[in-house]
Amino acid sequence: MLRQLTITTACLAALLACGVARASDELAISQVQAERVGIETSPLEQQPAAMGLSFPGKITVPPDRTRLMNAQLGGRIERLLVRTDTAIKVGDVLAELQSPALAHAQAEYLVAYNKERLLRTNLDREQQLAPYGAVPKKQVIITQNEYDQARATVAERRQALSHVGMTEPQIEKLTTSQVLDPKLTLISPIDGVVLESTTMPGQTIEALAPVFRLAQLAPLWVEVQVPALRAEDFAVGARVTLNGHDCVGRVVSIGSSVEATSQTVIVRAEFDDPDPDLRPGQMVEARIAPSTSGKAEWRVRSGAMVRRGSDAFVFVQTSGGFVATPVKVREELPQFAVVSGSFRGDERIAVRGVAALKGAWQGLGGVE
Template structure:
């Protein structure tokens, strides 16, 4: 018979000291034979959930869809998916007959405004000299305000078409029309998607590119509603495989019907270069531990009759100390109970100690 099995049977035999009320008698030789090792519990300020899938997303404030400001034909596309662009950089060039019409109407209204302003200046002089009636002066002022409004309106149409202030000043000075319209990046970032091809005819507001700044990023996690307790804004989100972490920024108020999950959104600022929008990763959420809590190896927790226990080393053996399991993590458990940092818990050989404990209780 093997020595370890013999020792275990001896401990379970009638008359053994294992029947002591509060002590599971295991001496040093028996601990060595059973391969029992000890560890200390660690204070736990937080608990970690099991791993959940999370989707990497771009924050709404960092995403822009670049659209065609006018209808026309895409003469050239200067960037492609995956390229980094700077704010104001030309992404595409568009040939648009509508742009010519918009410039022509602006110049026409500008010319008419210049003419009426000349007439208004003359009418003011004539009115002061008593040559014309006040009604004529008022009519000139009304026409001047009307044309000023028209110029402003057509100026805004040019701005919506993608003309900058310098382009408009050049147009007013040279009176030269162009059908070429550069499409510029509204923000700096990375081109996530190209939605058109060179030579394609596009309508006004047709999407051309999707551009996004990729730092920070969001993680969108669906947490089962029964496990959302303790998860709070400001808590940590760990990405074990990517070796980085983020911070919970919002917790949804709606339970999604498909998976009965609550949307938890986290923001991540470190290690974003290893993540891509649309990617799924595994995460763990931290939750604030309730009351005095301890982190112990998962192997040190035993269950019996619906209760959880740890075996605490005492002089001459072990004590079965009842604990309440708050969370089971990867390789560890967070428990509440009468532990201290001075305690030493059985981690390996726990089966032998449990057998001695149950045998002594019979």
């Protein structure tokens, strides 16, 4: 049963400082009293489900689908064989550099390789002569130790050449020809596209300077900016569509922090088979299926809602007055708020004179 609080027009605004009424209390106000203090009502307006679930988003490439191509050694750019937006395959040559540092690394490898060959020859000869006493056993041990060190050095130098971009056939050619080749090639490690090229022919760059940024464009992410009050409506795995595009994705993560300026949470959706016309950096409208799908929501003017602590209420008109009814704010915009609550759908709520109702609701002084 609702407990009625009968108030007079004269004392309606003087009740702020006296006690606090419960949310279920009915404020008994006649139509004449309501008109005198400027209380106006409006029908409760249902929020269409499709509205409020479409949010702005940006196309991005998942971090594990991008690759930054650096020049492992410093040098001068001789040729760029690809440009931004070029489709590439694994093994494609992207750029060629002239690198004195590469020539130096090759020379170190050849010195180590030739020393290892010489020590191998010496060791074989000494091992053949040692049984006849022509070479002391101690000398064989020393040569064996030197050879083992030289072999380790060759392996290290060979690995260094591989690390800076030389392929096994190129290293074998260097070993056979004994001719230095300072041309350093950058080779694509993935199938994808060139997102960015940061250099030009003739430019001298330092070691580890970025030259290209590569990416695989499937799958793609959409980083959706969802109002913080809406974030709890969605769950990982929820269906996501993009307005104007024929592709379907799913939510893979929901941000745990709120962006301070926009008060939004980043909800990331992954599209395994995105439309070909979707590009990184492109702004889109994303629609996310809420986990609370089917739950009615209502639109109320911002001025029609009152707060008590962290709770929000609207004043629903009854046959004898008004009842403060709790609502849950789903989205708050400058002109209106989207809320959910226990409504039939045919209620009328106070949209003007709300301050007077709030005062009567909070204070019990003057109640007749």
